[in-house]
Amino acid sequence: MAQKKMVEAITSMNEDFTKWYTDIVKKAELVDYSSVKGCMVLRPYGYAIWENIQRILDNQFKETGHENVAMPMFIPESLLQKEKDHVEGFAPEVAWVTYGGSEKLQERLCVRPTSETLFCEHYAHVINSYRDLPKLYNQWCSVVRWEKNTRPFLRNTEFWWQEGHTMHETAQEAVEETERMLNIYADFCEKQLAIPVIKGKKTDKEKFAGAEATYSIEAMMHDGKALQSATSHYFGDGFARAFDITFTGRDNKLAYPHQTSWGISTRIIGAIIMTHGDDNGLVLPPAIAPVQVVIIPIAQHKEGVLEKAAELRDQLKKAGFRVKLDDSDNTPGWKFAEYEMKGVPLRLEIGPKDIENGQCVLVRRDNREKAFVSLDQLESELPKQLQAVHNGLYQRALNNRTEKTYTAQTFEELKQIADEKNGFIEAMWCGDVACEEKLKEEAGVTSRNMPFEQREISDKCVCCGKPAKKMVIWGKAY
RNA sequence: CGGGGUGUGGCGCAGUUGGUAGCGCGCGACGUUUGGGACGUCGAUGCCGCAGGUUCGAAUCCUGUCACUCCGACCA
Numbered sequence: 079m080a081q082k083k084m085v086e087a088i089t090s091m092n093e094d095f096t097k098w099y100t101d102i103v104k105k106a107e108l109v110d111y112s113s114v115k116g117c118m119v120l121r122p123y124g125y126a127i128w129e130n131i132q133r134i135l136d137n138q139f140k141e142t143g144h145e146n147v148a149m150p151m152f153i154p155e156s157l158l159q160k161e162k163d164h165v166e167g168f169a170p171e172v173a174w175v176t177y178g179g180s181e182k183l184q185e186r187l188c189v190r191p192t193s194e195t196l197f198c199e200h201y202a203h204v205i206n207s208y209r210d211l212p213k214l215y216n217q218w219c220s221v222v223r224w225e226k227n228t229r230p231f232l233r234n235t236e237f238w239w240q241e242g243h244t245m246h247e248t249a250q251e252a253v254e255e256t257e258r259m260l261n262i263y264a265d266f267c268e269k270q271l272a273i274p275v276i277k278g279k280k281t282d283k284e285k286f287a288g289a290e291a292t293y294s295i296e297a298m299m300h301d302g303k304a305l306q307s308a309t310s311h312y313f314g315d316g317f318a319r320a321f322d323i324t325f326t327g328r329d330n331k332l333a334y335p336h337q338t339s340w341g342i343s344t345r346i347i348g349a350i351i352m353t354h355g356d357d358n359g360l361v362l363p364p365a366i367a368p369v370q371v372v373i374i375p376i377a378q379h380k381e382g383v384l385e386k387a388a389e390l391r392d393q394l395k396k397a398g399f400r401v402k403l404d405d406s407d408n409t410p411g412w413k414f415a416e417y418e419m420k421g422v423p424l425r426l427e428i429g430p431k432d433i434e435n436g437q438c439v440l441v442r443r444d445n446r447e448k449a450f451v452s453l454d455q456l457e458s459e460l461p462k463q464l465q466a467v468h469n470g471l472y473q474r475a476l477n478n479r480t481e482k483t484y485t486a487q488t489f490e491e492l493k494q495i496a497d498e499k500n501g502f503i504e505a506m507w508c509g510d511v512a513c514e515e516k517l518k519e520e521a522g523v524t525s526r527n528m529p530f531e532q533r534e535i536s537d538k539c540v541c542c543g544k545p546a547k548k549m550v551i552w553g554k555a556y
Numbered sequence: 557c558g559g560g561g562u563g564u565g566g567c568g569c570a571g572u573u574g575g576u577a578g579c580g581c582g583c584g585a586c587g588u589u590u591g592g593g594a595c596g597u598c599g600a601u602g603c604c605g606c607a608g609g610u611u612c613g614a615a616u617c618c619u620g621u622c623a624c625u626c627c628g629a630c631c632a
Contacts, residue, residue, distance in 0.1 A: 096626075115624070171631070192632090225631065226557070233631075286632095294632095306632065343632055376591050411592040418592095429591060439591085556632095 088419075090357050095301045102351055103230045106360040106420050116228030116235030120344070123420065126368035127347055128238065132218060134270055134365065135240065135342065138262050144214040144242060149196045151219070152187040157195045161320040164194060167287020171223045189222040194288065194313075194339060197243040198321035201335075207326050208247050211335055212255075216242040231348035232305075232556050239343035245323070245335040249314065252336035256312040259340040260293045263308035270365040271346070272471035273297050273353050274479055275307055276502075276551060278527030283511050286339075290314040296526045296551060298479040299352035302500030304526045304555040307349050310340035348556070353475050354444075360421030361443055363471055364464040371460065372417045373403040376410050376429030387428050390438070390456070397457050418443060423467045424460070444470040487536050489521075492552065496521040502553050506546035508539035516541055523552040 088101035103109055108124030120128065136146070152175060159165045172188040190196065201213060220238045228234055242259060246252040260277060267273045275295035285292035289311040297307045315334035318324070327333045354361040364370050371394060375387040384405055391403040402422075404413050410427075417425060427439040438456065440449045444467050451459045482501035486492035495503055503523065507513060517540075518524050528548045539546045 100625090111624070113623075167631095221632090223631070226629080227627085227631090228625095237632075239632075309632070341632075345632055374591095379590070407590090409590055409592085409594055411590085411594080413593085414591095415593045427591070431591085 088357065088359060091300065091355070098355075098357075099348075099352060100230070102355055102360050102419075108347070108360075109230045111230075114235065116225055116233070118230050118234055120238070123368060124347065127350075127362070127366055128344055130366040130368065131342075131346065132240070135262070135266060136218070138266070139216050139240075139242065142214075142258060142262070144216045144244075147215045147217050148219070149190070149193050149200070149217055151190050153190055153193075153195055154185050154187055156185060157199060158188055160195060160198075161288050161317050164288035164317075168192065168223075171225065173222050173224050190219075191221055191223045192339075192341075193217065193219075193221075193241055194243065194317060195321075197339075198317050198323060198337075201245055201318075202321050202323045205245060205323055205325050205335060208328055208333075210325060211245055211247045212251060213245040214242075214255075215244065216240060229348075231345055231351070234344070237344050239341050241339060241341045244338045245318075246337070247325075247327070247333075247335065249336045252314075252338050253312055256291070256293060256310045256338045256340070259338070260295065260308070260310040263310070263340070263342055264295050266342075267295060267297065267307055267346075267349075268472065270363065271350055271353075272363040272468050272475060273307065273349060274472065274476045276527065276529050277531075278529040278551070280309075280527055281507075281511075281514060281525045281550070283514050284525055284527075286311045288313065288316060290316065294527050296502075297349050297353060298475075298482060298502060298553075299349070299556065300355070300478060301352070302478075302482040302502075302553075304502065304551075304553040305345070305349050305352070306526070306555065307346055308340070308342040311338060313337040313339065352556075354471050355421070358415075359419035361471065362421035362423060364423045364468050367421065367423050368400060369402045369417075369420070369422045370400045370464060371402075371424045371426050372413075372422045373401065373426045373428065374410055374413045374417075375403070375405060376427055376432075378405060380430050382433060383428065383430060386433050390426070390428065390453075394457070394460070397460075399460060424463055442467050442470070444474070485535050486540055487538075489517075489541055492517070492523070492540055493521040496523050496552075496554075500554055502526065502551045504533065504535060504549055505540035505552060506535050506538060507548050507550045508542055508544045509547040510539075510542065510544075513539055513541035517552060521552075522554060524555055526551040526553050526555065 088105060089097040091098040107121050110119040110121055112119050168191045172191050175187040176183055218240050220236050222236045225233050225235055244255050264275050264277050267275045275297045277295050280292040280294055291312045293310045295307045297305050299305055315336055317337055318334040324332045325335055373387050373391055375383045378384050387403050391401050394401045423443050425441040432438050437450050437452050440451050440463055484495045484501055484503050486495055486503050486505040492503055492505055514525055528550050532549050535549055537546055
């Protein structure tokens, strides 16, 4: 039925993916821009998504023995400079505080871009013996990186994240921790966010400043571009040496502990938007949706409709669902569009006819499938429907990734694919950074990671033809 | 840091050769509506980003400046 458009539609994703993205971010009321470039206001709906993400992950961190702490937001310049690679990596993008009140500071302070140095300073104070290890700390906070080009969630000047920093007695333990946390992130993405990810190791060129090894999970967005969704770093004892963190070992000898850090940021919300969203708006995976079921009363002025709707809301809330009843006097059609825009996984319609029949209508956000459900069975039906939405989203995302994953044996082949489309390109690599740089300059792709699950596409490097060491996923990234 | 764009009610925009600001949506009240973004009537909301300049007169012309935004190079 042709309706007069009361609100201009969002830009179609095929027409302009970037504009589509910002339209959604604004119209789904996730963020507002603030007066500082790149600093966004996380509005209640956006923040509620982040809170759900925090709650789930925080539980997992605690289940695996981690404790939360809070570190200062300022780092004195001298502290930041202790580890050479680290400061080289971050110095270009830190914000500096040079005045305290009206006094010029003796030493300028940087606003933390990440907190390795702060944790190290503290660890030097509290680690004395192998009995003090491991230290498994995490903090939820925001950090600041002075980015040139900013986009809500994807690249902010200030963004919210979680950073875990751990210290271990042995290298082995630290490596295991790095893997454990990467797995937690990967499971979280796949089982809660319905985003399939590829686990792998970053090349030296792409690894974290100061790390010995960086592992990442890479997701593919709807447009075929890659988004690094979380990282986990193994530091060896490099920072420990730089910060003079030592402990007395079981053999009564002084030793350096082995360190890790790992993080996931509000950027993951950008991944959710770009993985699941469609031309009607946001689509949220049920596990983190602030509202899982929205109840829309039909002909709500009629006797008994609102009462029944409120009764259902209370019943479902009590049963543990995140549910909202919209009894505003907007028309049902308006409400349908509104909650589709906001990505609510399930819509429950209840009107006079339904009440008469002891039923309601459930509509899935992912595919708009409609089901009539008897009110007696609603509580048992909802989890199934939510799971179905989750599965539908995961499958669709996986299909998209499969469709847009290519393999290349030669440079020409790779370049042609990269020129023509976005996607993951699987190709072999000799391990030489020169080849990596050439692929970036001439084909416009960067190495995403070297997947743990390797396939031997050929025995030669896609770039130079020398013997290949690893299969690498190449692509354009956010 | 380079290149583009935009700053006018809450939002989106229009504003001619300079003449003292308008439209749509939203918002408030009332009434009619209500299974895919309803309609009518009435109403409220403006230092035209900021600072200079030209002019009898500037949203409009000039200079400067600030901010946001998009595209590149750098990055979670």
